Amino acid sequence: MAAARRLDLPVVDLVSPDLRAAANSIRKACVEYGFFYVINHGIESDLLERVFAESRKFFEQPMEEKMALRKNSSHRGYTAPYSEKVDDYPDSRGDSKESFYIGPTGDDNSQNNFNQWPSEERFPSWKNTMLSYYANVLATGKRILSLIALSLDLDAEFFEKNGAFEIPTAFLRLLHYAGDINASDGGNIGAAAHSDYGMLTLLATDGTPGLQICREKDRHPQLWEDVHHIDGSLIINIGDLLERWTNCVFRSTLHRVVPVGKDRYSVAFFIDPSPNLLIQCMESCCNEAYPPRFPPIKSGDYLEERLSSTYKLATV
Ligand SMILES: O=C(O)CCC(=O)C(=O)O
Ligand SMILES: [Fe+2]
Numbered sequence: 001m002a003a004a005r006r007l008d009l010p011v012v013d014l015v016s017p018d019l020r021a022a023a024n025s026i027r028k029a030c031v032e033y034g035f036f037y038v039i040n041h042g043i044e045s046d047l048l049e050r051v052f053a054e055s056r057k058f059f060e061q062p063m064e065e066k067m068a069l070r071k072n073s074s075h076r077g078y079t080a081p082y083s084e085k086v087d088d089y090p091d092s093r094g095d096s097k098e099s100f101y102i103g104p105t106g107d108d109n110s111q112n113n114f115n116q117w118p119s120e121e122r123f124p125s126w127k128n129t130m131l132s133y134y135a136n137v138l139a140t141g142k143r144i145l146s147l148i149a150l151s152l153d154l155d156a157e158f159f160e161k162n163g164a165f166e167i168p169t170a171f172l173r174l175l176h177y178a179g180d181i182n183a184s185d186g187g188n189i190g191a192a193a194h195s196d197y198g199m200l201t202l203l204a205t206d207g208t209p210g211l212q213i214c215r216e217k218d219r220h221p222q223l224w225e226d227v228h229h230i231d232g233s234l235i236i237n238i239g240d241l242l243e244r245w246t247n248c249v250f251r252s253t254l255h256r257v258v259p260v261g262k263d264r265y266s267v268a269f270f271i272d273p274s275p276n277l278l279i280q281c282m283e284s285c286c287n288e289a290y291p292p293r294f295p296p297i298k299s300g301d302y303l304e305e306r307l308s309s310t311y312k313l314a315t316v
Helices: 019-032 045-059 063-067 126-151 240-245 299-308
Strands: 011-013 035-039 077-079 098-102 171-177 191-194 200-205 211-214 234-238 254-257 264-271
Touching (some): 045 200, 045 264, 126 171, 126 200, 126 234
Parallel strands (some): 011 035
Antiparallel strands (some): 035 234, 077 098, 098 171, 171 264, 200 234
16 A cells, blocks of 8 residues: 555644634634544543443454344444445455444434344443443534534534434444455555545544545545544544535545554544435525535435445345
């Protein structure tokens, strides 16, 4: 895999008393990179450590145990290595990562029922740890979205008031990249180049390198830059739906995970708007000279289409 350049993404302090300055820094980050770090995000390091410990414990199980919780039709549960393929290369086997999805967990029992959990007997604190992380990271995500609204010259409550959070849609995804993948084999990649589909992604990693971004996807050859680890930070990125909503003022940036010869764990949290919300160009993102580039579309229709085209193999 070609060497990548080191990149210094903006760092946004979520307890900064100067909201306007934080919003400005987010705007610059989203216009230029589509990626940034947040610090002082309010998620206890102890909770994060427990999430990683439980995640490791789950993935260390024999394949048979993991497959007993394979992803169901509601996109919750386990996905095996090579079950996801986002590239179009005929020789590629797909992504070597394995993952576990946890969907909305709110009070709504009918939604709750779709989640799958490892047995309480062998994993006594697993579910509660994940539920606790889900609640905490969702709260952090909403604070970031409020700053994003300010950064787009919108009301801080823009997303809330528009009903973006009315029907909970956020997904937690535990990820494991095996360390014994041969990095020199071009057909092997942890996660192939992709952009995230939805609104906002909050990513925690165990500090192992591998994540890279490509700022100019149409440039050849592509230039990949390492997103290095900052202790205690979360990595935030903009998804395609928010790019579309902002009329491409904000960028949804191509990224991938390359093998580094070492096991790697990460935890992604994807926040999307309510499925029934109509995504149409934000007022502050268009004018006569820069008209809306996309027709309105319902969030759920857009995301369902993107998701179903990802899982092409029959193993999940
Ligand atoms: O594991 C990572 O660092 C990135 C994961 C990712 O890009 C994704 O799940 O969409
Ligand atoms: Fe991603």
